[in-house]
Amino acid sequence: MKTWIKRSLMGFTGVAIAVGSLAACGTRHHERGPMSPEKITEVRGKVVNRITSKLDLNAEQQQKLNVLADKVQAQRLAMIGQTTNPRAEMQALVSGDKFDRARALHLLDEKTRAVQVSSPEVINALADFYDSLNPTQQGEVRERLQKRRGWFARG
Numbered sequence: 001m002k003t004w005i006k007r008s009l010m011g012f013t014g015v016a017i018a019v020g021s022l023a024a025c026g027t028r029h030h031e032r033g034p035m036s037p038e039k040i041t042e043v044r045g046k047v048v049n050r051i052t053s054k055l056d057l058n059a060e061q062q063q064k065l066n067v068l069a070d071k072v073q074a075q076r077l078a079m080i081g082q083t084t085n086p087r088a089e090m091q092a093l094v095s096g097d098k099f100d101r102a103r104a105l106h107l108l109d110e111k112t113r114a115v116q117v118s119s120p121e122v123i124n125a126l127a128d129f130y131d132s133l134n135p136t137q138q139g140e141v142r143e144r145l146q147k148r149r150g151w152f153a154r155g
Contacts, residue, residue, distance in 0.1 A: 044069055054144075055137045064132050068125040075122050078114035 035043070048069055052062050083089055089107065093100045130138065 040073065044073060055133065055140055057137075061129070061132045061137075064125070064129040068122070068129045071118070071122045071125040075114070075118040078118050079111055081110060081114065 048062070048065055051057070051065060055061070057065060080086065093104050093107075130141065133141065
């Protein structure tokens, strides 16, 4: 096989995996369908409360954390887009005898555009939150990231 064909196939495979992952991650409760707005608000509140508790945030820091949570939630909604069933969109790409390349590229472009548009706001909100932390709190964030357990791990 020629080098350019191999590279093209590898690139396409990477893109397909990325789009599939994004679509599959659009909802975490596959059996019950996408999370309702009430459930998203509930989970968001639990996350904010847990981070506030773990880092012992003051009111200003908690307000910046809430802004960050709002930006992340908006980015998530932009990534999901107008679809009610991301999995069905991915299945539609392979439903025929030929892979729907045009639709796959359109989906990829749509998701990429959503990330490009909203990422600067998310980065700025994250920077504002992190910069508002004192050195001890920043150390705790770095320590948790190094453990790779994340904020939601038990213990």
